[in-house]
Amino acid sequence: MTRIYLVRHAEAEGNLFRRVHGQYDSSVTANGWKQIAALSDRFRYTAIDAVYASDLRRTQQTAQSVTVPHGLEIHIDPELKEINLGEFEDKTFGEFLYRRGEQFRQFVTCSRDFAPAGGETFAQVAQRVSRAFLRIAQAHPGQTVAVFSHGTAIQCLQASLRGVHPADNLSLGHPENTAVSCYEIENGELSIVFENDASPLPAELSTMAR
DSSP: EEEEEEOOOOOOOHHHHHOOOSSSSBOOHHHHHHHHHHHHHHTTOOOOOOEEEEEEEEHHHHHHHHHHHHHHOEEEEEEEEESOGGGOOOHHHHHHHHHHHHHHHOOOOOOOOHHHHOOOOHHHHHHHHHHHHHHHHHHHHEEEEEEOOOOOHHHHHHHHHTTTTTOOOOGGGGOOOOOOEEEEEEEEEEEEEEEEEEEESSSOOSSOOO
């Protein structure tokens, strides 16, 4: 059986300053590093065989919660990166809403109609991240792997694993920073153990609580 822990990155500058950081390469905040320390405690006694992260700094920084205490290297996989938001990258969310109100509403509802100039659709992200997830699972039969990715990318993957479009899977919600999901694959069959669990994160460190 292969077990995959799917982890959203810690709080990053875009989360704190409310900027659109899809593939914009922002860093983890001071509070994010505290979240990483809490995540490290969570995985302290979990045997991990391999670690993967996107090619953006915030996932690689978060992956240190596992690589440093367990003495592992990070395998970089660009297909795990966040949605490309094209013309909206590094704009404030307020500007996005003010100048492109309808597209903003499409974005927050994972609409099938969302197609930012120079960016990606949700379906394209789902296909890309699903491809990476399956490739990683196939590369580590019988092992346990930690995979570090991004909020919308994870939402798209979770929808894809259910065979639906992200717009049809909104009830699961957007994962908290450092939220963990767990999946098991055995004989080609996928089981969802749990998803978007941030319960070990102290309330004072929660990004969404603020």
